[in-house]
Amino acid sequence: MANSAEPSSSLSFTSSSHISNAVTSHNMSSSSGSETGPSLEIISLSKLSSNLEQLLVDSGCDYSDAEIIVEGIPVGVHRCILAARSRFFYDLFKREKSSSEKDGKPRYCMSDFLPYGKVGYEAFLIFLSYLYTGKLKASPLEVSTCVDTGCAHDACRPAIDFSVELMYASAIFQVPELVSLFQRRLTNFIGKALLEDVIPILVVAYHCKSSVLVNQCVDRVARSDLDSISLEKDLPYEVAESIKLLRLKSQPDDECNTVPVDPVHEKRVRRILKALDSDDVELVKLLLSESGITLDEAYALHYAAAYCDPKVVSEVLSLGLADVNRHNPRGYTVLHVAAMRKEPSIIVSLLTKGAHASERTSDGQSAVSICRRLTRPKDYHAKMEQGQETNKDRICIDVLEREMRRNPLAGDVSISSPTMADDLHMKLLYLENRVAFARLFFPSEAKLAMEIAHAETTSEFAGLSASKRSSGNLREVDLNETPIMQNQRLRSRMNALVKTVEMGRRYFPHCSQVLDKFMEDDLPDLFYLEKGTLDEQRIKRTRFMELKEDVQRAFTKDKAEFNRSGLSSSSSSSSLKDNLSHKARKL
Template sequence: MVVARMMGSSHQTRECANLSQFTGRCYYQRLGVDLEELLDGSCSDFTITVQGKAFPLHRCILSARCSFFRKLFRHPQIEEPKTELDLGKVANLEKVGQEAFLAVVKYIYGGRVRLLGSAVTCLDDTCSHEACNPVVKYVEDFLRTAAVFDLPELKGHGEHHLCGLVDKVPGEYLTSMMKVAKTHGAEMLYNRCIHVLANKCNWNYRSLQKSLGDELANQVKELRKTLGLLMPTDEDERRDTEAWRVQRALDSDDVELVQMLLKEGQFSFDDVHGLHYAAGHCDEKIVRELLDLELSNPNVKDYSGYTVLHIACMRRQPEILAGLLAKGARPNDVTPDGRTGSQIVKRLTKKGGDGFDSAAEEEAQRARLCLEILEQAAVTTNTTYSRSFREVVNMPVTSEEELVQKLLYLENRVGLAKVLFPREAQIVMNLAHLEATSEFTGVDKAGAADNVSASNSPLFSAKAQALKRFPATSQGPKVEGSEGGLDATLLRRVTALQKTVELGHRFFPRCSEILNKYMDDDMGDNAFVDKVNPDEHSTKKQRLDELKEILAEAFTMDVADMDEQKGSEKLPPSLSSSSSSSQGGSPSTRSPHTKIG
């Protein structure tokens, strides 16, 4: 009996212990869930802004769970009960994404690690979203935030996850992972990255310097020597020396020096992969100059098996992509791991969601522009030009008057494109070198300031005003072969405008279709007459009303800008492009059709 009672007592003790353990575990789990629910803003007394979005938080929880915030709130500048702080200013985390920050905050509140969310995906629907760029950037931000907030257990979790991605990501992703590991003391990740980078990427030293900096690039170079992967011949060393000189000239934007070095050297521009380097690191204007010189074949592959187009896709610069495709770059060539240019862009770009910050939105817009250019270049269909454009192109030009008629139509069409599709228009204008010719408006400054009507709008510019501004008796250079000779300045402008429209049809057919809608509805015919036929005026009134306000404002600004720039140098293309983009983003001037994708 005594033994039985003792056994029963022992059994009850174990049951109580198990019940206590079970109850405690459930309690703490429930506590974490309850605290996470406070992230909806309930009872918050503190706000942190991340990439433009405000997160309502609680001082007491942050102070109790995180030493970084405990020290922050004790700072004399943070004494007010309600304070708004920017994460980039207080923690040097300007580029951390909202999703990564929220994941770290949820760990602080609830004690649970949930590293990845379903919203972190790329634009490629065929991707598994396991090792694409948005996922890698998300985990990098997670590690950086955990390290800055002094959460070593969370930092270790992010480091371990990135180590598992090192063998799965393309070589170009490793540089950012390596820099994050070096900055935040993730030694295991750093050692893993440097060994894979040394074995996987056959980059030239200058590109490594650009991506990693001198110190890390030297470490990769020395490791490659140690592993026996860097055993250059005398010819390789001579080529590397010449490549180094060409790349330094490109860094200085000195195209003339590049030509001189190639003329004096033993290797071609393709041998030193100069166009690859320019597409990856130089301004788009320099790339255009190099393409116009035809120093290189854009389809040549570098040591890593990438074409120039692949390198340009990694930058997601639509201007460079369009220039390469216009010079014969093949859009369907694949990388050694089987990616096309479109897939490179898609897997670099995060798909939009609720946590889409402004920087990612701008990045996605550039990516979608790149994708439209690549997809249109890959489609082998005949270009369908508008009726009015075909008529203008086929119009015989034997007199100054006919030249002005042709010029007015093209100026009107390109001017309308600049208003409705500023970014797309800027790309094709740069490719056609339109900036090298003088703008022709056909309306004097006084007329431009008036309200737009059927007889004085840019779409219905009066021929008499145009001829008054550019008279046939001008002393400009003439072109032989026509009666009386034609102004060479106007002819160059016509050629550049016509090429601009043709490139627009090629790369942005959807934008061109919208322009066709406005220009083809008998509007082009009336652009060449002094007065609009009263019988036809009523049929065009509705469409004119749609364009009246936007064209009046844009045309007045164009004339003012042209007059202002007469005595000053032109802005660099990069500044002009950004200005156009900012204007295009305004809801009052941007057409709803401009959204791509």
């Protein structure tokens, strides 16, 4: 009956039922004696399947008697159906009552059901639909494909991850024919997928005790050049050890091609990497000097980009001891590794330190193509609420696309303005106001730029925010702060703001030009929007609306120049429109 779970079949309704294992031979014999028997049974089962499906798709007939919360979304279920179709739910509903109830319905949380792995909302709906109808629906494209238009989606990471989620659901909720089906599907991925994408297949096979699938994955990984440290970080201990053992057994056959391993060197490298795991960059520096091993020899920056906190990556980069464009033995630069992790702050930190976005892996992938193949359309096109941060998937792709297409000199433009005095306070006031308006127009992008520049960790100098204060003092005086301390603090703030503005120039050149012009021509008049006569306020309102149009045109130019804008179309554009419209209405 395992094959009955294939998408082309709709006759597997009773296949996973544990309480109706005995199908009467009477029905089978009677149907075999009549030509109309099988046809009538197919029609009846199909109609039953369709009727039960209405319980899921028709919101007007919500007769569910329980809810399961999946990724924060309540899903109504019927315990009688789940108990009849799944041994897991049969035992659950028999022995337990819900810990909390709403409208008389027991509520359960999906995360409480899972001893390992993840089952997302869309995967659970597919699984639930099968329990109700006996039919396995096609996987939704928004969660089972990637945003790489050149991908066939036959072995990209979202396709694998969605099948992995369904494998977890099938195994944990004890529906054996689905386990068999998704085991075959995952087997088909192994030969076509990138090595990194085989890892989640191996992990789910291990947890779900699928020995056949485990052996196939282990064989693929053992024949690869994936290093031992990565094996230990990404795989369960038993699996990693079995791969190492398999490699040792196969060593005599190709001993002549094997590079001997220096155990002392490997031990020292591991110490350096453990220091990175402990976020102790000072210890890393000490171990480097004592061992004579360089960061490049240890591939420490690759390791940090893959596994460590972004702040640790930034600290290692600030040492200036590593080549950001160095390829590891597998042909990946640090930027390629960061793209696999999809952490925007690490990607931007590497780019600002000279990482080349155009560098390619041995199989021809760039950092942006790696990100695209890892990103689902659902995540890329997710709409953010006003003021919320743009999702990381979209930021990573957008930043890398812009870096691939930007003018190499665009990021080297120095900050200058004819209205800026040499005085430190005047420079700070200019920068604070400029960054404040950037945060108003592009909140998510400005936040990321400030994080990279560490501007959020420095004390703010009174700029735009000072206009909202009723007192005449721009800043409270700290009597314990000496003039030297104050100067150091202000210069630290200025350097962070300068770097923030440079980041904006680098990735949003047209929008930066609009801000430059605004700061030079209009800031003194528009700084206090609610002040002046009615005519003056009307003029300010008109100019403010013109500024809004200028910024929107700049977005359009950036979008045209860089082919596709990943940041402006979601949070920033809507935030810009809402904020400016709100201020204009107040006038």
